[in-house]
Amino acid sequence: MDWDKLRIFHAVADAGSLTHAGDTLHLSQSAVSRQIRALEESLNTTLFHRHARGLILTEQGELLFDATKSMLKRLDAAAARIRDSEEEVFGELKVTTTTGFGTLWLAPRLHKLYEMYPDLKIDLMLEERVLDLPMREADVAIRMKEPSQADLIRKKLMSVRMRLYASQDYLDSHKPIDSLSDMPNHRLICQSPNSFQVSAGSTLVQHLLTFEPQSLLTVNNYFGALQAILANVGVGVLPDYLTEDFPNLIRVLPDVESGEVPVFLAYPEELRQSKRVSAFRDFVQDEIFAHRRRMRVLAEET
Incomplete structure (x- = not known):
């Protein structure tokens, strides 16, 4: 034809x-x-x-x-x-990840990537739907589970856990929460059961609901849940990667947490030599290594 x-x-x-x-x-x-x-x-x-x-x-x-x-x-x-140059990083890079991770962790750090590569153009697509990388719906994906699509290069970046947090103002103005049996005195903030979420987070929420919290606020993404927690609405479930960037979050019930949630970066095999993809991959890895080091220091200080 x-x-x-x-x-x-x-x-x-x-x-x-x-x-x-x-x-x-x-x-x-x-x-x-x-x-x-x-x-x-x-x-x-x-x-x-x-x-x-x-x-x-x-x-x-x-x-x-x-x-x-x-x-x-x-x-x-x-x-x-x-278009990929052997010496320079430029052009468009389509990145997809979840709304929570993209909004709360990735986007606030991208200024560092632009400082290194000012000619790079990033199209950041935040959604829970898994985009088809081999069909070029995106170039790079960061997902909360190992991708199942074939012909992808994948690398585990880190593991996260879902934990309970509240603001200090909330804790100061409400009854103590020393065990899960105190949940009837508190409002639980969590992702909506009908919204897409990792199974570990869903399992933790279902467990918490068995303790009959006073009331419930469900949100379809972690950004909304975070805002409600910071606004003293209740005790909420959030991924632990937020604690560095939001120091006003106070962990509640330290023994209560989800199972590990693996975070993977993936891109098509055909982009193995892409300078744009390599630059983004290295940047994310460096940021995560630095994040881990800071979290270890915080843990040792406390």
């Missing part, structure tokens, strides 16, 4: 309009229409249903659109590798 025709087809399918696709491609509507008709004739099929409000893909059109999307992602991957 002619690549120019496929490129034009993809633009039309993506825009849902000959006119909008033409504007994107800097072609006239009639030129775009001729190319689509020629492609349909070469395939002996209809790719679009035409109606007054635009174009809708037929079943055959959907199949071809899936193929062109895959092709473009592969081309993007190839272009990214070609």
Whole structure:
């Protein structure tokens, strides 16, 4: 099949309009229409249903659109590798991680990476959905479990645990909490049972609920839970990587915690030589090593 025709087809399918696709491609509507008709004739099929409000893909059109999307992602991957300089770090790097880790740990540290590589452009995608790295939905992922996708380079960065925290103001103005039997005197703040979360955190929350806390505030991410805890709303479940950056958090019931949650960094095998990926990987590893050292010092001081 002619690549120019496929490129034009993809633009039309993506825009849902000959006119909008033409504007994107800097072609006239009639030129775009001729190319689509020629492609349909070469395939002996209809790719679009035409109606007054635009174009809708037929079943055959959907199949071809899936193929062109895959092709473009592969081309993007190839272009990214070609653009990577042997000596410099520049260009776009698509990073995905969870909302909690990305908002509360990663984003506040990125200024250090930009100081080293000012020409780097990071597209930070924070969501619980696991993006498809081999299909180039992202270049690098940091996840709270080992990735299961094939053809990925993966490295364990650290382990975290979910623990109970409160603010000092909250503890000063409420009844003591010396054991889990005191939970009926306190409001529990945790992730919503219906939101995506690591199984270790969910297991800890279910255990805490058996002690019948006074009331409950559920939030669908740890950023919201953290804000509620700092605002003296109650006692909450948070990952332990927050304690360095938020010294106002006071750990409650030190013997209560979740099992270990592994944190992995992963990227496609085809980006093994990418200078952008290497720079980001090394930066995250260095930050985590420094974080661990500081936490050990804090533990020794207390």
